[in-house]
Amino acid sequence: MRVLGVDPGLTRCGVGVVEGLPGRACRLVHYEVVTSDPDTDLAYRLLNLDERLTALLAEHRPESVAVERVFSQHNVRTVMGTAQAGAVAILAAARAGLPVQMYTPSEVKAAVSGNGQADKAQVTAMVTRLLRLEVAPRPADAADALALAICHVWRGGTRDRIAAAVRRAR
Amino acid sequence: MRVLGVDPGLTRCGVGVVEGLPGRACRLVHYEVVTSDPDTDLAYRLLNLDERLTALLAEHRPESVAVERVFSQHNVRTVMGTAQAGAVAILAAARAGLPVQMYTPSEVKAAVSGNGQADKAQVTAMVTRLLRLEVAPRPADAADALALAICHVWRGGTRDRIAAAVRRAR
Numbered sequence: 001m002r003v004l005g006v007d008p009g010l011t012r013c014g015v016g017v018v019e020g021l022p023g024r025a026c027r028l029v030h031y032e033v034v035t036s037d038p039d040t041d042l043a044y045r046l047l048n049l050d051e052r053l054t055a056l057l058a059e060h061r062p063e064s065v066a067v068e069r070v071f072s073q074h075n076v077r078t079v080m081g082t083a084q085a086g087a088v089a090i091l092a093a094a095r096a097g098l099p100v101q102m103y104t105p106s107e108v109k110a111a112v113s114g115n116g117q118a119d120k121a122q123v124t125a126m127v128t129r130l131l132r133l134e135v136a137p138r139p140a141d142a143a144d145a146l147a148l149a150i151c152h153v154w155r156g157g158t159r160d161r162i163a164a165a166v167r168r169a170r
Numbered sequence: 171m172r173v174l175g176v177d178p179g180l181t182r183c184g185v186g187v188v189e190g191l192p193g194r195a196c197r198l199v200h201y202e203v204v205t206s207d208p209d210t211d212l213a214y215r216l217l218n219l220d221e222r223l224t225a226l227l228a229e230h231r232p233e234s235v236a237v238e239r240v241f242s243q244h245n246v247r248t249v250m251g252t253a254q255a256g257a258v259a260i261l262a263a264a265r266a267g268l269p270v271q272m273y274t275p276s277e278v279k280a281a282v283s284g285n286g287q288a289d290k291a292q293v294t295a296m297v298t299r300l301l302r303l304e305v306a307p308r309p310a311d312a313a314d315a316l317a318l319a320i321c322h323v324w325r326g327g328t329r330d331r332i333a334a335a336v337r338r339a340r
Contacts, residue, residue, distance in 0.1 A: 046257055079250060083254050095217065
């Protein structure tokens with residue numbers, strides 16, 4: 001099962017692709033951070049993100065996409081950029097016909113480290129260990145996206161099958 | 171000059187198309203509200219909105235798109251849905267190669283009624299009068315989208331030319 005995870009952000013959007021099976025070790029396929037300049041036009045930034053994500057979906061052909069659920073406790077300006085980038089990611093996946101699952105940061109942290117309150121350094125360390133990497137994935141946005149993808153491999157199989165069934169029923 | 175205005179919302183997204191010139195009367199081309207069921211999957215809702223907006227852009231061929239700028243004083247849950255729908259609208263326009271301009275609610279109200287604090291009933295009444303309609307456009311989301319489009323016809327000409335120049339320079 002191949003999953004593409006997205007840690008949405010307008011200025012820095014983490015993307016990570018892993019392959020694996022529930023309960024088994026995952027293999028790293030790809031990671032990167034899609035960046036955009038805060039001084040450029042919003043339309044241009046969203047288009048750039050959409051084009052890059054669409055290209056990554058075509059290149060890596062994941063079976064499903066996991067996106068971090070935007071959280072309301074952040075400040076509103078950050079939330080808006082994150083919500084916009086998240087919408088672009090969800091839409092890119094939907095346009096590619098892929099099921100999308102959202103996870104909260106604590107679900108992801110709990111899945112990869114056993115602790116829903118783990119900090120960024122702990123998540124990065126666990127991702128590095130779980131994917132058996134020699135070097136930790138940097139920056140943290142990329143590690144978060146990989147953690148999302150691992151979380152979905154381990155938790156998402158059943159959900160995907162349900163989502164696919166609902167999709168067919170429509 | 172033909173403009174498509176979008177009053178973004180996930181459950182109800184107003185769309186209005188008008189044609190006109192700065193300082194002259196505008197003509198109504200089309201309006202509608204794209205709705206989606208809050209109980210359905212977010213990916214499906216965003217995809218549905220994207221497909222309808224993309225179809226409307228192809229059908230009505232506006233020269234530019236005006237989108238209401240999401241405001242931070244609303245409650246965060248509403249802001250997130252509005253930000254997501256707004257991102258879909260901005261992206262649909264950008265993918266169609268069209269310039270996008272954002273306006274705050276007060277800019278739109280001031281443009282159509284001379285009063286940045288006008289209420290929904292006043293905006294609807296002014297849109298009805300300005301477009302010389304016999305029946306007021308309903309619901310308010312549609313009237314707001316038409317007000318955005320009128321605002322852009324009257325204010326946007328110069329901005330569009332600047333945006334087009336910047337686009338060419340890239």
